[in-house]
Amino acid sequence: MSNKQEFVGKDATGDASPLGEANSAPVPAEVQELIGRQLRRVYSGLVEARIPDDFTTLLDRLSAASAGTKGNTEQDT
Amino acid sequence: MTPSVERAFRADLEKCVPNLLAFARSLSGNPDRANDLVQETLIRAWINRDRFVEGTNLKAWLFTVLRNFYISELRKRKYEVADQDGVIAASIGAEGNQSAHMDLVDFAKAFQSLPLEQREALTLVGAEGFAYEEAALMCGCAVGTLKSRVNRARNRLAQLLGHDVNEPASV
Numbered sequence: 001m002s003n004k005q006e007f008v009g010k011d012a013t014g015d016a017s018p019l020g021e022a023n024s025a026p027v028p029a030e031v032q033e034l035i036g037r038q039l040r041r042v043y044s045g046l047v048e049a050r051i052p053d054d055f056t057t058l059l060d061r062l063s064a065a066s067a068g069t070k071g072n073t074e075q076d077t
Numbered sequence: 078m079t080p081s082v083e084r085a086f087r088a089d090l091e092k093c094v095p096n097l098l099a100f101a102r103s104l105s106g107n108p109d110r111a112n113d114l115v116q117e118t119l120i121r122a123w124i125n126r127d128r129f130v131e132g133t134n135l136k137a138w139l140f141t142v143l144r145n146f147y148i149s150e151l152r153k154r155k156y157e158v159a160d161q162d163g164v165i166a167a168s169i170g171a172e173g174n175q176s177a178h179m180d181l182v183d184f185a186k187a188f189q190s191l192p193l194e195q196r197e198a199l200t201l202v203g204a205e206g207f208a209y210e211e212a213a214l215m216c217g218c219a220v221g222t223l224k225s226r227v228n229r230a231r232n233r234l235a236q237l238l239g240h241d242v243n244e245p246a247s248v
Contacts (some may be wrong), residue, residue: 027231031240035231036203038184043204046099055094058116062123063087067080 078126086126090119093136096205100140103200104147106189118143137207141215144197151193187237195230198223 027035078086097118101111121142122129129138188196194216201212202223213223235242 025232025242026228027235027240027242031235031242032231034240035184035234035238038181039188039199039203042181042185042188043099043103043200046102047095049095049098049102051094051098052112054112055115055119056091058119059087059091059123062120063083066083066123 082131083126086129087123089135090122090139093139094119096136097139097143100200100205101143101147103188103204104144104193104197114143114147117146121146134211136205137211137215140201140205144215145217183238184234187234190237191230191233195226195233198226199230202227 094115097115098111101114101118102108105111105114118139122139129135188199191199197216198212201207201215202209207215209220209223209227213220216223218226232242
């Protein structure tokens with residue numbers, strides 16, 4: 001997998017029409033600030049949520065598998 | 078990669094997991110799906126670790142992998158799992174102030190009702206702090222398109238949350 005090859009291209013929803021991206025009226029600054037604060041508050045709740053142990057286990061397995069592969073390769077050579 | 082570089086890469090991957098999980102949850106609105114997305118992202122990142130250019134933004138690279146995998150899965154499955162159970166709203170911790178807590182719950186519900194491309198644009202720029210240029214690259218769209226999505230997302234949120242979005246007319 002190449003990261004660049006993984007790019008799906010234009011648009012997440014298939015809507016690539018520039019006409020469909022017309023600008024809407026700007027949101028007043030104080031409303032933007034409020035939305036920004038609430039967004040960061042909600043998102044930080046997601047970031048700080050408990051992380052399942054599965055991910056550490058997965059990374060351990062991936063590291064061990066690659067160490068094993070390298071060990072085998074070194075033994076072969 | 079040398080063993081020491083590989084160890085450092087693994088540690089950096091692990092540091093990114095909380096943000097990857099948050100991004101996956103904000104995209105999918107489904108905790109199980111988010112876990113699967115992060116697992117797949119970590120596997121892909123590990124397999125392709127030699128392609129990662131040291132000194133570049135690992136988090137942006139991982140977010141792109143996750144996002145593209147999610148989009149390709151959506152296209153295959155032709156459906157999107159919505160936040161039917163209010164997962165994001167439910168993740169909001171207790172606030173001292175009940176009114177402030179309800180404001181955040183309302184915000185989370187409004188956010189989850191946004192179209193996917195607006196949610197991801199607003200998350201990347203407004204919550205993760207990526208530059209518009211970085212976020213546009215990650216979403217595979219023009220910078221102007223991304224700015225427009227962020228603006229429309231803010232507009233929609235403002236409307237849903239009952240804010241007056243009409244600026245005073247200039248004379």
